[in-house]
Amino acid sequence: MIRFTGIRWWRQFALALGCLMLVIACNNTAPNSTDAGSSPSGAGSNPAAAGKTLKVATDPTFAPFEFQGPDGQIQGFDIDIINSIGKAEGFQVDLESMRFDGMIGALQAGSVDTAMAGVTITPERAKVIDFSKPYFKAGLAIAVPEKNTDITDLDSLKNKKIAVQIGTTSADEAKKVSGAKISTFDSPDLVLQEVVNGNADAAINDKAVTLYAFKTGSLKGLKLVGEQLTAEYYGIPTPKGSENLESINRGLDTIIKDGTYAQIYKKWFDEEPPKLPETAPI
Numbered sequence: 116m117i118r119f120t121g122i123r124w125w126r127q128f129a130l131a132l133g134c135l136m137l138v139i140a141c142n143n144t145a146p147n148s149t150d151a152g153s154s155p156s157g158a159g160s161n162p163a164a165a166g167k168t169l170k171v172a173t174d175p176t177f178a179p180f181e182f183q184g185p186d187g188q189i190q191g192f193d194i195d196i197i198n199s200i201g202k203a204e205g206f207q208v209d210l211e212s213m214r215f216d217g218m219i220g221a222l223q224a225g226s227v228d229t230a231m232a233g234v235t236i237t238p239e240r241a242k243v244i245d246f247s248k249p250y251f252k253a254g255l256a257i258a259v260p261e262k263n264t265d266i267t268d269l270d271s272l273k274n275k276k277i278a279v280q281i282g283t284t285s286a287d288e289a290k291k292v293s294g295a296k297i298s299t300f301d302s303p304d305l306v307l308q309e310v311v312n313g314n315a316d317a318a319i320n321d322k323a324v325t326l327y328a329f330k331t332g333s334l335k336g337l338k339l340v341g342e343q344l345t346a347e348y349y350g351i352p353t354p355k356g357s358e359n360l361e362s363i364n365r366g367l368d369t370i371i372k373d374g375t376y377a378q379i380y381k382k383w384f385d386e387e388p389p390k391l392p393e394t395a396p397i
Contacts, residue, residue, distance in 0.1 A: 168207040169359060171197055172222070172230040174215040176302035179327045179383045180233045192383040193231040196250060197351070199375050200366030206359075214301055216282030219244060222354050229353050229363065233321065235284045236350040236395040246350030247363045249395045250376075254343040255288055256322035258307060261338045266317050268341040278306045278315035285319040288344055307334050319344070323384070348395040 173181045173189060181191040189210050201208045211227060218234070221227045222244045235253065236246045259266045266272060274294035279285040281299040285306075289297045298315055300306045303324045309315040311334060318325075322343055328334045351367070353360045370376045371391070380388035 166205060167359075168209050169201070169228040170209050170211055170226075172211050172213050172218050172227040172232065174218070174232045174302075175212055176304060177215075177233050177321075177324060178304075178331070178333075180324070181231060192251075192379060193233065195379045195382070196367075196370070196376070197229075197231045199370045199379065200351075200363060203369040203375075204362045204366040206362065215280065216301075218352075219282075222352055225354050228357070228359055229351055231351065233324075233349050234352050235347045237284065240352070243355070244352045245355055245357060245360055246352050246395070247360060248367055248393055249348035249350055249391050250367055251349040252389050252391065253347045253349055254322050255285055255319055255345045255347070256325060256339050256343050257341055258310060258318045258320060258325050258337045259316065259340055260310060260313075261336050263316075263338075263340075266340055269344060272317055275316040276314070278309040278318045280306050280320070284345065284347060285321070289319050304328070304333070307337060311336055348392070350395065 173193065175181045175183050175189045175191075177191075179191050180193040181189055184190045189212070194210070198208055213221060213227075215232055218227075218230045218232060219240060222230060233251070233253065234240070234246075236249065240246070257266065257269070257272070266275065269288075269292060272289075272292045272295055274296075275292070276296045276298065277289045277292065278298045278300060279289045280303055281301060286297070286299060289295055298309060300309065303320050306318045306320055307325065307328060310318045318337075322339070325337075325339060329337070351363050353363070367376075370379075377388055380386075
C-alpha cells in the first residue's frame with residue numbers, strides 16, 4: 116500500500132472530492148427518463164396508446180372524408196379527425212389503404228388497430244367490432260340524372276336499376292326496393308358514374324359525398340331527389356375489447372371540447388357541426 120502524507124495527501128484528497136462533486140452535478144442535470152419522451156397535451160394520460168403507432172385502415176375513394184390529393188397523399192375530414200385525436204392522445208397514425216368491404220374482417224383479424232372510412236354504426240357491425248362515440252351525423256340520398264322526373268323517392272325505384280357501393284348501408288337500403296336490379300361498385304365515384312353513363316337509373320349514396328362531388332364538379336348531370344333516406348352516425352371502429360378504444364374516445368372528447376372538431380368540420384363542410392349524441396341511436 117502507498118501512503119500519502121502532508122501536503123501531498125491534502126492535494127489527493129481535494130482532487131478526489133472535486134471529482135465526486137462533478138459526478139453529482141452531472142447526474143442532477145441529466146434528463147429524467149420519465150420526462151424525456153413526453154408528448155404534447157394528453158399524451159401521457161393513457162399508457163395503452165401514448166407513444167404507440169396505430170395502424171388505421173382507410174379507403175381513399177370517399178371524398179371529402181378520405182381521398183388522395185394532387186400530391187398523392189391521403190387527406191379528408193376523417194384523416195384530419197384521426198390525426199387530431201392522435202395528437203391529443205400522443206399516438207402516431209399509420210394509414211393503410213384497403214377496400215371498404217375488407218375492413219370489418221381486417222379489424223376482426225387484428226391486422227389493423229382501427230379504421231377511418233365513414234363506417235356507419237349498425238347493430239350488425241357492433242356484434243363483431245367495437246365503435247367509438249359517434250363522430251359524424253350522416254345519411255343516404257338518391258341521385259338521378261338531372262332530366263329525370265319519374266324518380267322522386269325510394270318507392271319510385273321499384274323495378275329500377277340502382278347503383279350502390281358494396282358492403283355499405285347504401286347496399287342494404289337498395290335491397291328494400293321491390294324488383295330492383297342492384298349493381299355494386301368499389302367506390303362512390305364509380306356508383307355515381309354508372310348513373311351518368313346511363314347504365315343505372317339511380318344511385319343510393321351518402322348525401323355528403325354526393326354533394327361534395329357536385330360541389331367540386333367531378334360529376335355533372337346529376338341531382339338529388341326526395342328526402343334524406345336515413346339518419347346515420349359514423350363511428351371509429353376497433354377490434355372487440357381493444358385497449359385503444361378508451362384513448363380514441365377521450366381524444367374525440369378533447370377535440371370536440373377545445374374547438375378543433377368544429378374547425379375541421381367547417382373546413383370540409385362550410386357550416387357548423389351538429390350536436391353529436393354520446394351513443395348512436397341504433
